Amino acid sequence: MRIPEETVERIRQAADIIEVVNDFISLKKRGSNWIACCPFHNEKTPSFNVNPSRQIYKCFGCGKAGDAVKFVMDVENIGYGEALRYLAKKYGIEIEEQEQTPEEVIRQNERESLFIVLNFAKTFFQDTLLTSEEGQSIGLSYFRERGFSNPTIEAFDLGYSFDQWDALLKEATQRGYNRELLEKAGLVISKEGTDGGAQKLFDRFRGRVMFPIHNVSGRVIAFGARILKADKNQPKYLNSPETEVYHKSQVLYGIFQAKQAIRQENVCFLTEGYTDVISLHQAGIKNVVASSGTSLTIEQIRLISRFTPNVTILYDGDAAGIKAALRGLDMVLEEGLNVSIVTFPNGEDPDSYVRQVGAESFKTYIRENTHDFIRFKTDMLLRDAGDNPFKRAEVISEIVSSITRIPDPLQRQVFFRTTAQQLHVDEQTLISESNRLVRKQQDQTQKEYDRQKDRQSRQQIPPGTSAEPSLDDINALLNEAGVEPSFREEVPMPDQRPAAERSKAVRTPISYQEEECIRLLINHGNRELEPGVTLCQYVLSELHEVDFQTPPYDLMLTLFREAYSQGNILTATDFFSVERESDIQHHAITLTTPRYEISEGWVKHEIYVPTEEEIGILADAAYRNILRIKKMLAEQRMASLQQQLRESAGKTSEETDQLLIEYMHFKRIDMEISSLLGTVISG
Missing domain, CATH: 3.40.1360.10 (Dna Topoisomerase Vi A Subunit; Chain: A, domain 2)
Incomplete structure (x- = not known):
């Protein structure tokens, strides 16, 4: 079923990022934001940052970022629609879903289907415990002997399974649940018939009191079951098998x-x-x-x-x-x-x-x-x-x-x-003994590293070739490891993306300036640099014929242009929606989330720190950013012209002269911008 857009917006407006995240991890206030150790990667120093004013989260360790909906998707590993339903239930918002097309039904997430069928099983076991004669006389009496009250039984969704081969299977089939799905959820077991006959299905849990196992958000993901009668052929406790939604090593009961x-x-x-x-x-x-x-x-x-x-x-x-x-x-x-x-x-x-x-x-x-x-x-x-x-x-x-x-x-x-x-x-x-153990561990780690390095070198170096790597080889190896090479003609700004993203491609120097331009637009686009002139208007007018070379930043620049042509200036919030391409959302959150804040102690002692919010500083930042972009574009054009001049064989003297004239034109632009930026101009 599809959730109407107006309902989606209501859910987004109701969901508070602090409340949602606090359901899964413990947040601590730091300044205007909240921090915690990231739930998506192992760390001991908090780098997970939640911004309540922007309603977004950002981890500076692994790079995860998004809004309340995206957080639920990430932490529960579920789809967009399921995350919306989770938040709707949390905030008491009724969803009147629209019918899906046949194609959408086919594409329905199997993981979500498992949750649905497991919830059906939970309800079936509860009803059996409370309303059936067998459930009351056997299951409920056992819980009463343990002293469990009705509120306790309800809080843990306790239940009972009939001592029959196919009670759950029959009920589920009548309700239209797929038999294959029941087997994948671990609720039924298939067994080949005698003499090679057709496979038979029967309930996994029979004649047992049922303990549903919930994940952190409260969804049933598996069952534990205890047999009550003396049967040496049956284990006392029986648990659900591992499934797509249940991994025993990652779950804690209760x-x-x-x-x-x-x-x-x-x-x-x-x-x-x-x-x-x-x-x-x-x-x-x-x-x-x-x-x-x-x-x-x-x-x-x-x-x-x-x-x-x-x-x-x-x-x-x-x-x-x-x-x-x-x-x-x-x-x-x-x-x-x-x-x-x-x-x-x-x-x-x-x-x-x-x-x-x-x-x-x-x-x-x-x-x-x-x-x-x-x-x-x-x-x-x-x-x-x-x-x-x-x-x-x-x-x-x-x-x-x-x-x-x-x-x-x-x-x-x-x-x-x-x-x-x-x-x-x-x-x-x-x-001293501790130091000895640490050194021993370090030696073992180094030996293992050397052995792996030696194996890799033997596998990669063809016979008869030199083992000495070239600069390109070193750069390639560093890129594969997610490390930015430090020995280039131009040293790039630090890359804060996760290693998995950094390893995909080497960033060009101009991409950092394009990123800075988008950062200024997202954070300060509607600020006036002088009466009647916003930063967005200034940047777009200066770059009106420029296309960015980094795809996500070029798309974001295009969105700014389209909105401005209609009299609007986009803000960070316009990019935070999950409906936009996730790459765009991720970049927007990264560019709007500062990693550090000014200490409250500095404020208390009136220590002044200039900020980008001040018009003079902001105008200078925008001005210098545009100069750097134009300088790099000029340098790229000069490099292209130099290459054409080197390949001048077959060109007429007029064509060569035209290339030289164009080269000198961009050289003058480069020198003029260098002078304005105060950088060293080479002869």
């Missing part, structure tokens, strides 16, 4: 229900099971998620870091399990998170313990029994080592290895000091 509480409490409690999350949530401890019985992954750690840098892991009382799990937690430290650990008495887990002692006593126990990861790990390993000097030395090495992974140097220093006291060794001994 993250949708917990994200706001995690942000408010500034700590995330991490458990192992579904019922741990649900019981704690019902007890009022809502900042809790589960790894769903899997080992913690780097993607899950980064998901938590969107909302808080503090993680407290709630372990069952099984010492052997804790010791095994500790080995995988170093990567949490490596990501810059602050890790604490709480263990429960033997035989207890978070679910059973909170039901046994109650919410307030549980919270008190957490406060009194939380230990930082390094101290906890040291205590546990020391108990195992006893008085054995060799084992104690191994403990020291392992603890130092963990501390060395912490990216913050101040935190490392504190941990070295406290751990030295705990181990009764000299602090400098730990630091």
Whole structure:
């Protein structure tokens, strides 16, 4: 279905970029903007910038940029229409969709179809739990035994699957859902019939209580299911398989229900099971998620870091399990998170313990029994080592290895000091061991780099040729690596595009001046440089016969010309819409988002900093930009004429003289502009 344009505009007007982004990551105010670590690439220093006045975001690390709709598209990896529907639901806007053409139906995004069929399954399981005799007597009674209330069951969309082979399949087929889609969503399984007969489909989940798994935005992406009857041939828990929308290593159970509480409490409690999350949530401890019985992954750690840098892991009382799990937690430290650990008495887990002692006593126990990861790990390993000097030395090495992974140097220093006291060794001994480990890692990295370089050189250099690369070879290699060559006749301005974009082509010097011209037009086009003369009018009149050589900037210049011819001057907002080519939107946001702001301390102490907003500075910037563009065009023409003169064989003397006259004309233009710019003029 197509969303009408007036509805799209209502959604855009209602969507607040700060609210939308804050649903997925924790923003912090800095000056007039908001910042965070980028959700699209791994980083420890925030480079993700959100501008509430322009309603746009921009990451100066990976280059991602857009408005509220584009952010939802990027962070959820969904299409434009689906992102609009998400925002419409968030802001309570009703969508009266228009019928699609048959071609549009065929092109409907399969990913969106998976979400639709998974949501149908969630509703089917809910209805089965609450309205069917089997669901109430088996599924609902189980949840009641666990102490789950109706609001809790509703908050987590809990359900029940009939103990039948094809209950879901029949209902879905009657509703018109494609069988192939049901299989791709992991809801049904196909099996070849006996004696090579036709394939048979049957429900994956049968006779189980259902735990829907939501993504960060609340959409159902998979299911966990627990069997209730004793059956040795069936696993106790059964999960959805990996699909296009569900990747187990990237998901945390309960993250949708917990994200706001995690942000408010500034700590995330991490458990192992579904019922741990649900019981704690019902007890009022809502900042809790589960790894769903899997080992913690780097993607899950980064998901938590969107909302808080503090993680407290709630372990069952099984010492052997804790010791095994500790080995995988170093990567949490490596990501810059602050890790604490709480263990429960033997035989207890978070679910059973909170039901046994109650919410307030549980919270008190957490406060009194939380230990930082390094101290906890040291205590546990020391108990195992006893008085054995060799084992104690191994403990020291392992603890130092963990501390060395912490990216913050101040935190490392504190941990070295406290751990030295705990181990009764000299602090400098730990630091020396850490330095040895760092050097060892660096040596291994260098050796691996050298081996790869050697393999590449053997593969690329034909027999009998020189291994010494030419300047062009070096430039080409640097471009492939996403690095701008620094040894050119003219050094370009810094390129802030992502490496993937920089590697596509080498930027020409004039492209930087074209970019600067568009930046001035977008940010200041309607400002008057003098009474009655706007910057847009001045620039367009000076460049009325000039076409830009960089495609996106040429298109943007054309749009400015078309609008001005109709009496309008475009602004940044005109380029932010997703309907425009995404490349244009990306460039517009990049050119309107300053990376740095003047410190509030400078303002407080009345330290004056000239800004481009001042008319004199703005007029000079526009004037010099136009001069540079014309100078580079003159230089390009001179280079072309020089080439023609070198190839003058077969030309008449009159043709050669005409080339020389034209060359000297552009040479004079070049010298005059150089004089105006105050640059050195070569003889």
